[in-house]
Amino acid sequence: IKRIGVLTSGGDSPGMNAAIRGVVRTGLSEGLEVYGIYDGYLGLFQNRMILLNHCSVSDIINRGGTFLGSSRFPDFRKYTIREKVVRNIKKRNLDALVIIGGDGSYIGAKKLSDMGCPCIGLPGTIDNDVSGTDYTIGYFTALETIIEAIDRLRDTSSSHQRVSIVEVMGRYCGDLTIAAAIAGGCEFVVVPELKFEVQDLVNKVKFDIAKGKKHAIVAITEHICNVFDLAKYIEKKTGKETRATVLGYIQRGGKPVAYDRILGSRMGVYSVELLLQGCSGCCIGIQNEKLVYNDISSIIQQCVHRPFRQDFFRTAKRLF
Numbered sequence: 001i002k003r004i005g006v007l008t009s010g011g012d013s014p015g016m017n018a019a020i021r022g023v024v025r026t027g028l029s030e031g032l033e034v035y036g037i038y039d040g041y042l043g044l045f046q047n048r049m050i051l052l053n054h055c056s057v058s059d060i061i062n063r064g065g066t067f068l069g070s071s072r073f074p075d076f077r078k079y080t081i082r083e084k085v086v087r088n089i090k091k092r093n094l095d096a097l098v099i100i101g102g103d104g105s106y107i108g109a110k111k112l113s114d115m116g117c118p119c120i121g122l123p124g125t126i127d128n129d130v131s132g133t134d135y136t137i138g139y140f141t142a143l144e145t146i147i148e149a150i151d152r153l154r155d156t157s158s159s160h161q162r163v164s165i166v167e168v169m170g171r172y173c174g175d176l177t178i179a180a181a182i183a184g185g186c187e188f189v190v191v192p193e194l195k196f197e198v199q200d201l202v203n204k205v206k207f208d209i210a211k212g213k214k215h216a217i218v219a220i221t222e223h224i225c226n227v228f229d230l231a232k233y234i235e236k237k238t239g240k241e242t243r244a245t246v247l248g249y250i251q252r253g254g255k256p257v258a259y260d261r262i263l264g265s266r267m268g269v270y271s272v273e274l275l276l277q278g279c280s281g282c283c284i285g286i287q288n289e290k291l292v293y294n295d296i297s298s299i300i301q302q303c304v305h306r307p308f309r310q311d312f313f314r315t316a317k318r319l320f
């Protein structure tokens with residue numbers, strides 16, 4: 001291997017820059033040429049890339065987002081489009097690629113590997129919804145952002161004696177919501193992995209009011225229901241003023257916390273080491289604080305049934 005490329009794909013996440021930096025600095029120290037590909041698979045298709053040097057990745061470790069840019073490029077699912085991408089990769093003499101993104105990006109990486117372009121995947125997403133890793137790059141920063149928002153909502157919710165419903169990102173994974181509920185001191189949590197009975201929430205709010213509680217915070221993962229309609233319903237059924245807040249894209253931005261910088265750096269370094277050992281079609285994870293790698297095919301299959309962290313949920317419920 002003489003020349004590699006690195007790209008970020010799917011939703012951006014804080015810590016992606018640290019991962020790119022890890023790839024570049026390790027690649028250079030091993031005598032490789034490292035190309036940064038702009039805007040994910042789209043940039044690969046359009047042949048937009050730049051040769052990176054040591055200084056290209058200076059002053060980025062503290063920055064959120066990804067300095068290479070990211071995109072969603074649905075056409076990459078088409079074989080003919082990927083054929084053109086493979087031609088671009090060959091023309092540029094890229095021997096291998098590091099793909100930083102979520103499970104969708106992993107599928108793209110697997111398909112490219114199967115077409116003769118060795119790829120290695122790094123889990124870069126705030127959602128923590130990738131199998132084969134305890135944590136994804138960006139998860140802990142997003143969690144801090146959410147908790148800060150919940151703390152602020154608590155002030156106003158307490159002053160006005162209201163119920164606050166907070167919608168949190170995570171796609172179909174409740175990890176961010178449960179962790180935010182524990183650390184943010186919420187009274188109720190709703191996650192996609194478990195059936196939601198609205199009557200349970202009504203009962204809980206009524207029970208808390210009867211106990212003398214003046215306000216409540218409810219954390220709910222996105223895509224479960226319309227939280228503004230839910231707020232109206234709760235207010236109608238409990239008589240308690242209720243407001244909904246959708247945190248939205250704020251959760252994706254901001255300075256990465258130390259853990260995400262370290263995780264991104266470790267995974268970036270490890271990805272180049274694995275490529276030099278001839279690894280292809282695999283992805284990196286962290287399990288019990290140790291770096292591991294798995295075949296992407298097995299991870300993609302598990303994504304459909306990513307194990308729900310029941311113990312985590314039980315902890316949250318204990319504290320309600």
Ligand code: ATP
Nearest residue numbers: 010011072073076077101102103104105107108125
């Ligand atoms: P996030 O979790 O932040 O949303 P992600 O990587 O899962 O990140 P997706 O939009 O699902 O985000 O995928 C990113 C890109 O990966 C897509 O825009 C597309 O270019 C590529 N991709 C996704 N699914 C496939 C597939 N089945 N075949 C080929 N490429 C794919």
